[in-house]
Structure formats: C-alpha cells, structure tokens
Amino acid sequence: MKIERLTLREIGMRLKAPFETSFGVTQVRRILLVEATCDGVSGWGEITALESPSFNSETTDTAWHVVSDFISSAILGQDIPHAADLPLLLAGIRGHKMAKAGVEGALWDAEARLNGVPLWEMLGGTRQEIACGVSLGIRENPQSLVERVAAELSSGYQRIKLKIKPGKDIDFVAAVRKEFPNILLSVDANSAYMLEDAAHLQRLDSFDLLMIEQPLAWDDIFSHSLLQPQLRTALCLDECINHGRDAETAIQLKACRIINIKLGRVGGHSGARQVHDLCLNNSVPVWCGGMLESGIGRAHNLAMSTLPGFSLPGDVSASSRYWDEDIIEPEVEVSPRGTISAPAGPGIGYSVKRDLVERLTVRSKTWAHSA
Ligand code: OSB
Ligand code: MG
Secondary structure (H helix, E strand, C coil): CEEEEEEEEEEEEEEEEEEEECCEEEEEEEEEEEEEEECCEEEEEEECCCCCCCCCCCCHHHHHHHHHHHHHHHHCCCECCCHHHHHHHCCCCCCCHHHHHHHHHHHHHHHHHHHCCEHHHHCCCCCCEEEEEEEECCCCCHHHHHHHHHHHHHCCCCEEEEECECCECHHHHHHHHHHCCCCEEEEECCCCCCHHHHHHHHHHHHHCCCEEECCCCCCCHHHHHHHHHHCCCCEEECCCCCCHHHHHHHHHCCCCCEEEECCCCCCCHHHHHHHHHHHHHCCCCEEECCCCCCHHHHHHHHHHCCCCCCCCCECCCCHHHCCCCCCEECCCCCCCCCEEECCCCCECCCEECHHHHHHHEEEEEEEECCC
C-alpha cells in the first residue's frame, strides 16, 4: 500500500463539562486528526496527546511538530505491505508515541477499507461487543460524586472509575462504596502519591476496589513493585507502560496485576497488540483506557477492545457523555447493558462528518507525494 497523501489538522472541541484529574482541569480539547490516503483510499486516525505535558511528555504542539517535520517526510511515497509495518519506517524517531499512533491509526483504517473489512476483525478481534465503564473526574464534594455515579449506573455502565488525589480520596471513595456496595469500582490517581504514602493507600483496601490505577510516578515501575506487596488491592499501570518491554518489566517485577492499554501511549495498534499479547500470555487482564477522544479515537479504541485479552470493562463510553456533537456518524452509543457493538462496516466503521471537521479546524497541512 502506497502512502500518497497525508493531512494533519488541529480541531478544537469543547467538552460538555470540565474534566478534573490530579494533574489539572481540561475543558477545551485541542485534538490532532490525521487523514492518510493509501492507494486512493483515505483513513483516519487521532493523536491523543493532551494540551500540556501533564499526562506524559507529549502535547498537541509537540505532536504537530514531530508529524510535520519528521514523520511526514519519512512516510510520504513509501510503499509498505501493511499498516503494521509503519513502526519500522519510524524507527529512527525516538519516543513521540502518540504522534506515531495517530498516523498508524489512519493507515490501519485505510488498509481495512481497502480490504473491505472492519478494522476490529483485521486486528484479530474476537468479541462483537465490548463492556464499558466510565471515568469520573474529581468533584467538589462526595455527595455530588455519588449523584454522578447514580446517573452513570442508570445508563448501564458496568464499572465506575473515580479520579482521586491527596485530600480528595478516602471520603469520596467511602461515600460511593457506602451507597453502592456491589458495583465494580476502581480509582485512578494519575501519579499523585509517593511510595511514602503506602500506609495511606492501604486505607483504600477496605473498599473492595477492582484496582488502584497509577498511584506513583509516571515513569517509575520499580516503586510500584515495592508498593504492590503492601496492598491487598490490585495495582494497574497506565502512564508507566509505553511498550511491550515496559509491560514485561512490570509483570516480571510484579509491579501490578492489571494493565491499562491506551493506543496513543503505546504507539498505535501494533504496539498495543504487543502489550496485549504479552499480558494474555501472562494471564494479566487488560482494559482500554481513554484520553477524552473525539469519535475517531473512540472508534479506534472500540476496535482494539475486541481483542481477547480485554477482559475488563474499559473507559470507552458514549460520544454524548463528552460532546454536544461528535465528528462521526453514527455517534458511539452505549446499550442499556453498558456495551458498545463493534460496527459491521469497513475500517473504523463510522463515517467522518467532513463538514463539521472543517468547521472545527484551527489549522491544517497537507503533504502529497508527486510521482
Ligand atoms: O488516566 O485514564 C487516565 C483522561 C485524560 C488523561 C488521562 C486519563 C483520562 C481519563 C478519562 O481517565 C478517560 C476517558 O473517559 O476518555
Ligand atoms: Mg489513568
């Protein structure tokens, strides 16, 4: 498949409500979309970097720079057998996994469309529908969090994840657990604690949580391996896992018992499959994380979540929880049972609303191979 044309664009999308994590509040997303044309067919990908380097070291602007100044020239006019071969072309560019993942996503969509098959099937997906959970931002007080949880449960979501940080943790989790004794409940600290907080984190053991996600530093697997034996609750790593080797390290060190896979963080579908396969072989459950994506990123997350190792509900939820109007048709919808069906159409299985994308576009650049 020949990579003939690449368009990079930045769109601005306003979240329905601000989303607060331990590292800050997000209200307006600056999202980069990638459209790649291969053998005359175009595919779409999303770059999931945030606006600031607060989750990992990438940002919307670093990804713009890396795609514009390095990735575009490395791939334009290249003929590769499969989208999965992209990492080889980009081996000379270190890091910048989210930038690479957005481009790889566009190639996977294009390849699946060229073959006339759904992306999820091409990836080796085995489930027709995926189990969905929600990630709830930090709230002002426990009572408003409990109300939010009640609303999500009544929509059918199968697992509730609460964002926590020091000072906004025990009371919030206790209130939710008291009101809902039997739900699947987890917490995500986004690296807000230190190993010295182990005794404090042990207090979470009494709430029968499914997992505690990424309590310690974003780049420190070793400290998690010292914390895990001090807790009854399973740890889950998010920020720490950037490729198969990190997953291997975490599993060998027993730094966690569950791994969250984010397409952007691990560099795209091929990196995600490596982490997935390794976890499956080691009986470590995985689930799909989210980065407040538009419908394009959401559709890629859905496709990935159909792989057999995704045995826990992920953070992939309905478009309407985030956006007044999403950029895909139909929007991502969740059944009353808290599931999303894998689409039957080719590629990501959703069509991109080009008019809306155009209206939301802040800047764009196109590279075409002439020959
Ligand atoms: O750590 O999972 C995270 C959002 C932005 C950055 C990091 C994270 C999150 C979420 C939201 O938890 C997941 C989503 O609903 O997209
Ligand atoms: Mg997380």
